[in-house]
Amino acid sequence: MPDISVIISTYNAEAWLEKVLWGYSCQSFKNFEIVIADDGSGPKTKELIEDFKAKGILDINHVWQEDEGFQKSRILNKAIEACKADYIVMSDGDCIPRADFLEVHNQYKQKGYFLSGGYFMLPMDISLKINKEDILSGNCFDLKWLSDNGLKRSFKNNKLTSKGLKSELLNALTPTNASWNGHNASGWKQDIVAVNGFDERMQYGGQDRELGERLFNLGIKSKQIRYSAICVHLDHKRGYKTPESINKNLEIRAATKNEKKKWTDYGIVKK
Template identity: 65%
Template sequence: MADTPKNMKASVIMSTYNAEEWLEKVIWGLSIQTETNFEIIIADDGSRPKTKELLDNLRTQISMPLIHVWQEDNGFQKSQILNKAIMASSSDYLIFTDGDCIPRKDFVATHLNYREKGYFLSGGYFMLPMDISKAITKNDILSQNCFDVKWLIQNGLKKSFKNSKLTASGLLAKFLNAVTPTKATWNGHNASGWKEDLVFINGFNQEMQYGGQDRELGERLFNKGLKSKQIRYSAIVVHLDHARGYVNEATWKKNFAIRENTKKNKVVKTTIGIDSN
C-alpha cells in the first residue's frame, strides 16, 4: 500500500477530457514507477461518466492513491481544474503532465532527484504518430517497449536525431540538457515545482483558455525570482497523438496579450487564479 498522504514525496497532476483510452495508458505508465511514494491527481475538465468508471476500476489495480478532481463541462477550462487539483494535493512537491503523455518508469524519480528550492523543472516530450499511439498496449507500457527506439522503428517510427531523446542517459542526457537551445520554460506536459511557489503566485490564470497558460505560469514564477532547470533529456514522456479541436485565433490573441502584460509588468500573482474558486 502507498504511504499516507502526509508522507507523500510528490503529487503527479494531469489534465484530461473525454480521453479514456489515452488516460488508461498514462496511468499504467505511472503504476510501474521506480519511485512509488506519490499520489496521482486527475484534473478532469468535465469528462463524461466513462472517465470516472475507468478510474474507479484502475484504482483497485494500482498501488498509489488515485484522486479524481472533476468539474462540470463549461468549455475549455483547464487552468481552473488544474488550480483545483493543486489545492487537492497532499504533497509539497507537484509534478505536472497531461493525460496523453506516458511517463517512462524513472519519470517521478527523476523529477524528485533534480528538485531544488528556488527552481522549477522543465521537461520535454517525444511525439508519437497516431498509428503507434494506437498500437501501444498495456504490455508495451509495462515492458517499456514504447520507450525503446528499436521497437518504435519496427512499428513505423522514422529514424531521426530526435530519437536521441529516448536513448540518451546518464552523462549524455545531462550534457544534452545543458547544450539544448530550447529554453527551460514551464511545460504543462512535463514540469514540476514546489506547491508553496505555485500557491504564492495564485496558480494558473483562469482567464486563459487553450494556448500559453503553462508558459504564463512559468513567467510569473520567474517574476517571483525562481530559476528553471532543463531536464528534457532526463525526464521522459511519450506524447500520444490526438486531434486539436479547441484552437481559435481570438483565444490565442487574448492569451498573447495576457502574457505580454505578465512580462512587461513583472506580474507575480494572477488576479483570477486559485483563490477565485
C-alpha cells in the first residue's frame, strides 16, 4: 500500500502533464501512487498515461469522466474515492514538483492538520522551454538557469533558494493564509471524506479554499509550507474563468463561513 496518494488534475494538456509526471518520476520519497483526476480529456492524455505505465516509471490510476464543461470538483471527488493511501497530496497537471516535494509533505504531515503549500509561477516562454532533461537534472528549479533564460528578479525567487531555517522563517512570516490550495496541499483522507470532499456546485474559483474552510469548521488546523514544498507552475490560458462562476462560488463560501458548515450536501455523498 502507498503511504501517499497524489491527486493530479488535468484537462487536455498533455505537454504540461508529461513534464509534471517526469517531475514525480524523480522524487526522493518513493512510496506513492498517482491518481490522475481527468475532467474529460481526449485520447492523447490517455496515450501519454499508458506510455508512462507501460514503462513502469510510475504507479498511475487514471480516473476519467465525460467532458461536460469545467467539472473539476466532481472529478476530484471521484479521485479521492479512488485513493488507496490514508494521506492525500493534491496538485495540478501544470505544477512540476521539485525532487523533495513529497518528502516535505510526508515530513510535515500530522494528525489534526492539513498542509498548505504554494507555487512558483513561470512565464510562458520558460514554461515552453523546459524539457525532460531540465526536469530530471533540476535545472527548472535552479535560479541561475531560470535567470539565464529570462526570469526577472523578485522576492518570490526566495521560494527556490530557501532551505532549512530560512524556509521555516519565511513560512512563519508570510502574510499569506495557510489555506487549502488545490495546486499544493495535503491532508488525511479521513478528514477530507468527513467534510464530504469538494462541493460539486462550484466550478472555477475557490472550490479548494471552500474545502479548507469546512476542514477548519471541523476542527482541523493548517500548517504553512509554501517555502518548503516547492513546485513550479507552468503558464497557460484560463478560458474557464468567468465572473459568474467566481460570484457563485463566493456566495457558497460565505455560507460555509457564516453557517460554520462542516459538510456539503453536494460532495462525494449526494443528497
